[in-house]
Amino acid sequence: MTHMILFSTPIIGPLEHIARNVLDWIHTHLGLTWAWSIVALTVAVRMLLVPLTVKQIHSMQNLQRFAPQMKEIQKKYKNDKQKQNEELMKFYRENNINPAASCLPMLAQLPVFISLYYALKQFSKHPPPGPQDFSWLHFVPNITWHTNTFWGGYVLLVVYVGSQMASTLFMSATADRTQRILFMVMPLVFVFIIARFPAGLVIYWVTTNLWTVGQGLITRRLMPRPAAPEKRTSRTPPKDDGDGGENGAEPKEPSPKPKPTAKAAPPRRVRRKKQAGRR
Amino acid sequence: MNAVLRVPGYLGVGLVWLYRVTFGALFPTTCKYHPSCSEYAIQSLKTHGLVRGSFMAGWRLLRCNPWSRGGYDPVRPR
Numbered sequence: 026m027t028h029m030i031l032f033s034t035p036i037i038g039p040l041e042h043i044a045r046n047v048l049d050w051i052h053t054h055l056g057l058t059w060a061w062s063i064v065a066l067t068v069a070v071r072m073l074l075v076p077l078t079v080k081q082i083h084s085m086q087n088l089q090r091f092a093p094q095m096k097e098i099q100k101k102y103k104n105d106k107q108k109q110n111e112e113l114m115k116f117y118r119e120n121n122i123n124p125a126a127s128c129l130p131m132l133a134q135l136p137v138f139i140s141l142y143y144a145l146k147q148f149s150k151h152p153p154p155g156p157q158d159f160s161w162l163h164f165v166p167n168i169t170w171h172t173n174t175f176w177g178g179y180v181l182l183v184v185y186v187g188s189q190m191a192s193t194l195f196m197s198a199t200a201d202r203t204q205r206i207l208f209m210v211m212p213l214v215f216v217f218i219i220a221r222f223p224a225g226l227v228i229y230w231v232t233t234n235l236w237t238v239g240q241g242l243i244t245r246r247l248m249p250r251p252a253a254p255e256k257r258t259s260r261t262p263p264k265d266d267g268d269g270g271e272n273g274a275e276p277k278e279p280s281p282k283p284k285p286t287a288k289a290a291p292p293r294r295v296r297r298k299k300q301a302g303r304r
Numbered sequence: 305m306n307a308v309l310r311v312p313g314y315l316g317v318g319l320v321w322l323y324r325v326t327f328g329a330l331f332p333t334t335c336k337y338h339p340s341c342s343e344y345a346i347q348s349l350k351t352h353g354l355v356r357g358s359f360m361a362g363w364r365l366l367r368c369n370p371w372s373r374g375g376y377d378p379v380r381p382r
Contacts, residue, residue, distance in 0.1 A: 127370055129365055
């Protein structure tokens with residue numbers, strides 16, 4: 026009852042209602058079990074959000090491509106934060122970079138996820154009456170049970186942690202090491218909270234995470250990460266042939282479509298090491 | 305007295321932190337502005353208090369849409 030009072034706000038209430046009705050519709054009309062209906066509903070929501078997330082992944086990749094030059098700008102103006110940002114924004118404009126996904130569409134996802142969350146929670150507390158099939162894939166006997174009350178639930182929790190970490194790896198765009206580590210550790214904290222949730226909700230989390238991972242893999246496959254523009258290092262002496270001059274001029278006018286030539290073997294090795302470390 | 309007046313603002317800051325460690329961690333993203341929207345919210349709440357700070361943060365969120373250019377956008381000093 027307190028739950029109803031606390032969370033059936035004028036905004037979440039109707040949204041929750043819609044999510045529940047969609048779940049009912051999937052179960053009745055598509056003939057799926059309740060557990061598979063949850064999976065189908067999650068997939069449907071994620072499909073609707075595809076244009077948004079794909080755009081986000083693309084802009085992230087684009088941003089990573091220019092990371093060496095952006096770091097150079099940051100280093101150059103490290104004492105003058107304002108100048109540094111001005112230069113960065115100028116760099117974005119010159120190279121036609123859309124800095125990153127914007128916050129508003131990301132926040133727009135929140136009501137969808139929150140309503141799904143509450144719909145599933147309510148569903149698990151008040152399942153439809155009569156003999157129903159609440160099992161899933163033989164190891165979850167009942168999706169309305171709390172996850173930590175049966176052995177299959179622990180399997181589900183392990184899958185949850187793995188999938189959450191993997192999806193963080195794909196979606197986290199921050200280059201800040203501490204923040205990345207924090208994001209990676211979060212699932213280990215969440216798991217203690219989620220263990221007390223009904224198994225149906227965990228199925229939802231696992232599905233949405235696996236979708237994120239799959240989407241990240243496919244987007245990367247379809248749009249392979251473009252080669253980064255060559256980085257100017259003080260250690261690499263300019264070569265006598267035409268490439269050397271081009272290399273020297275590049276940081277001033279970085280081309281949006283860089284054509285790396287064969288000569289940049291040593292700096293390239295350095296860059297690869299850095300990327301491996303960051304991942 | 306001044307410290308007491310700041311309490312609501314800091315409650316708002318706490319909420320932003322809560323967002324950061326929950327949904328922010330679940331749906332990590334970057335912002336097209338600098339400072340990022342959540343950082344802007346924290347700064348505006350600290351500088352301008354709960355009411356004005358919340359409005360400023362809300363207005364920034366509305367500006368952080370696919371059609372805006374983004375860029376350097378610090379919180380105005382009080």
